[in-house]
Amino acid sequence: MTAIQTRDLTKRYGDVVALDGLDLTVREGEVFGFLGPNGAGKSTTINILLGLSTPTDGSGQVLGHDIESESRAVRERIGLLPDRYEPYERLTAREHLEYAIAAKDTADDADALLDRTGLAPEARDRVAGDYSKGMRQRLALAMALVGEPDLLVLDEPSSGLDPAGIAEMRELLREEAADGTTVFFSSHHLSEVEAVCDRVGILRAGRLTTVDTIEGLRERLQSESTVTLAVDSLPDIDLTESPGVSSVTPTDSGLRVACTASAKATVVRRVAEATTVRDVAIDDASLDDLFAALTAEADEPAPRRSKEGDSQRREVDA
Amino acid sequence: MTGDVLRIARNDFLNVRRSRLLWGVVGAYGLFVALLVGSSATSDITSATQLLVGVTGVTAVVLPVVAIVAGYLAVAGERESGTITVRLGLPDSRLAVLAGKLLSRSATVLLGFGMAFGVALVLAVGMFGAVDPGVYARFVAVSTLFALTNAAVAVGLSALAATRARAMTLAGGFYVGGNVLWLVAERYVVDAVRSLLGAFGVDLSDSGAAFVTAISPMEGYLSAVKLVFAPATAGAVAWFGIGSLVAWGVVVPTVGYWRFRTAELA
Numbered sequence: 001m002t003a004i005q006t007r008d009l010t011k012r013y014g015d016v017v018a019l020d021g022l023d024l025t026v027r028e029g030e031v032f033g034f035l036g037p038n039g040a041g042k043s044t045t046i047n048i049l050l051g052l053s054t055p056t057d058g059s060g061q062v063l064g065h066d067i068e069s070e071s072r073a074v075r076e077r078i079g080l081l082p083d084r085y086e087p088y089e090r091l092t093a094r095e096h097l098e099y100a101i102a103a104k105d106t107a108d109d110a111d112a113l114l115d116r117t118g119l120a121p122e123a124r125d126r127v128a129g130d131y132s133k134g135m136r137q138r139l140a141l142a143m144a145l146v147g148e149p150d151l152l153v154l155d156e157p158s159s160g161l162d163p164a165g166i167a168e169m170r171e172l173l174r175e176e177a178a179d180g181t182t183v184f185f186s187s188h189h190l191s192e193v194e195a196v197c198d199r200v201g202i203l204r205a206g207r208l209t210t211v212d213t214i215e216g217l218r219e220r221l222q223s224e225s226t227v228t229l230a231v232d233s234l235p236d237i238d239l240t241e242s243p244g245v246s247s248v249t250p251t252d253s254g255l256r257v258a259c260t261a262s263a264k265a266t267v268v269r270r271v272a273e274a275t276t277v278r279d280v281a282i283d284d285a286s287l288d289d290l291f292a293a294l295t296a297e298a299d300e301p302a303p304r305r306s307k308e309g310d311s312q313r314r315e316v317d318a
Numbered sequence: 319m320t321g322d323v324l325r326i327a328r329n330d331f332l333n334v335r336r337s338r339l340l341w342g343v344v345g346a347y348g349l350f351v352a353l354l355v356g357s358s359a360t361s362d363i364t365s366a367t368q369l370l371v372g373v374t375g376v377t378a379v380v381l382p383v384v385a386i387v388a389g390y391l392a393v394a395g396e397r398e399s400g401t402i403t404v405r406l407g408l409p410d411s412r413l414a415v416l417a418g419k420l421l422s423r424s425a426t427v428l429l430g431f432g433m434a435f436g437v438a439l440v441l442a443v444g445m446f447g448a449v450d451p452g453v454y455a456r457f458v459a460v461s462t463l464f465a466l467t468n469a470a471v472a473v474g475l476s477a478l479a480a481t482r483a484r485a486m487t488l489a490g491g492f493y494v495g496g497n498v499l500w501l502v503a504e505r506y507v508v509d510a511v512r513s514l515l516g517a518f519g520v521d522l523s524d525s526g527a528a529f530v531t532a533i534s535p536m537e538g539y540l541s542a543v544k545l546v547f548a549p550a551t552a553g554a555v556a557w558f559g560i561g562s563l564v565a566w567g568v569v570v571p572t573v574g575y576w577r578f579r580t581a582e583l584a
Contacts, residue, residue, distance in 0.1 A: 047584040050407055054580065072409050080407035084584070086399040090336040091329075096404075099329045103322075103408040127336075143404065 001064050003028045003151050003182040004049065008058035011044050018044045020206035021058065026184055031177045033193030034186040036203035042186040043083045046155050050080060063150055076104070079144035083155035089129025093119055093139045096128065097146065104147035113142040118168055133160030141169070152176060154185035158192055170196050227257045227267050228281040235274030242266055322410050326418025327425070334388070334426050343384045344430040348437055350376045366442040366449040367547065370457050373438060374543050377461055378536055381431070382468040382497050386489050388426045389472030392419040393578065394485030402583050416575050420473050427469045431462060456546040463563050464539040470567040477574030480581070500534035528555045538562035
């Protein structure tokens with residue numbers, strides 16, 4: 001069974017298309033990173049999965065239950081960390097958890113959950129209105145863990161956490177995943193998801209542009225290196241004939257060559273044979289660069305969806 | 319379902335109970351009553367029953383404010399702050415959430431006015447030595463119904479609103495239109511109904527006009543209050559006032575649920 005399956009999921013607000021024919025499959029037991037810049041439609045997707053928002057078109061299932069007609073059954077089995085979330089400011093962390101535990105009718109221990117998410121014991125009986133953003137996040141995460149959910153849906157879980165907190169959260173996600181829990185979490189930082197995710201889906205302007213493993217994304221990177229050479233005089237050679245070179249651009253002090261990783265050495269050697277090389281800089285695109293490229297045109301209006309509607313494996317056009 | 323509603327109500331009540339604003343407003347009502355009792359305007363009052371008659375006027379104007387404040391952010395406040403995503407991320411239905419809210423805000427109002435009416439009883443006994451238990455009990459019952467109506471309407475309107483500002487507009491509109499402005503405009507409404515019925519050859523009598531007037535919650539209360547002080551002569555209009563209060567308290571939350579059931583919450 002798949003943990004999350006959507007078909008042609010679409011959400012329009014008037015003329016604005018927030019989600020444009022999303023076909024998403026998240027397998028049971030995997031850690032899936034849902035990436036995209038702010039406004040790409042990540043929270044919209046999560047809100048629709050949770051039944052907080054109704055899709056304009058399309059359908060979806062979570063853990064085998066229809067998201068519209070069986071929303072309560074869906075929510076029985078998932079743990080949610082919402083994005084735009086505030087705790088009840090006049091209730092304590094313990095009261096929040098006792099409420100969630102009763103709602104899910106489980107025998108969880110509030111303190112054990114708060115121990116796991118790292119909310120200090122002395123803060124647990126203070127009202128949540130006094131909490132910092134990080135403490136609120138730890139409280140919300142503890143509520144999401146109530147009832148050992150089969151699926152954790154976390155919307156920007158690291159927001160408000162310091163680097164140590166982010167590391168702890170990653171560790172917690174790994175533990176949950178090791179227990180067989182499916183984890184679906186959104187982020188706008190690729191670096192955040194690469195450490196824990198089995199697969200990544202990249203959302204841009206309401207459309208899923210890429211779904212791949214972290215290794216798959218890295219492989220794509222192999223074709224994207226930039227060699228910048230400072231030279232005495234421009235060499236009289238045609239580098240574009242070399243295998244793996246995609247472009248050569250003259251700069252003020254020399255050349256910039258875009259090529260595959262394996263072509264780098266040849267490029268440098270050929271230029272050195274033709275002229276004196278003063279400096280060499282090699283820039284292998286990072287995952288963040290790739291992500292930036294994949295999401296670069298997020299501000300553009302979403303293009304009309306094709307009739308086939310299968311955007312899942314569509315190649316990157318950026 | 320019942321268990322869910324009670325749990326949601328308990329949780330909400332815990333949160334509301336710690337609200338300073340609410341108790342400030344309840345305190346203001348108590349202050350109005352105390353001022354009225356202590357002022358020279360009531361120096362000719364010679365019995366506890368007369369005192370309660372005087373309190374009725376203040377109650378009709380101030381009590382809805384307290385009840386509306388207790389209810390108007392019940393749903394809209396959660397939608398604006400985003401706590402609603404936590405509440406409905408859990409496996410509860412929207413009906414259970416709204417019913418729990420109605421229950422907890424009603425309980426809040428009962429607690430607040432329970433204290434205020436208790437103070438009024440102590441004052442009345444202190445000043446006049448004794449209080450007619452029947453009159454007092456009926457006064458508390460009718461006034462409590464009036465309070466619950468306003469709280470239920472406020473919660474119902476709250477379910478229609480996505481933001482605090484909108485909830486405030488709706489609640490304020492209800493108070494001004496349904497309570498205050500009605501006192502001024504009721505005769506125009508009566509005139510309009512009279513002309514309309516006249517067109518069909520039906521004559522609206524003065525007693526018929528009283529029914530039209532009692533459609534608003536505040537006039538409904540003022541009509542129903544006749545059951546408190548002169549139950550023998552109160553007549554059908556007083557019972558119609560009771561019916562009007564119940565109808566407002568049922569219809570508005572129903573409409574609120576109808577919209578909230580499919581509302582976009584995020």
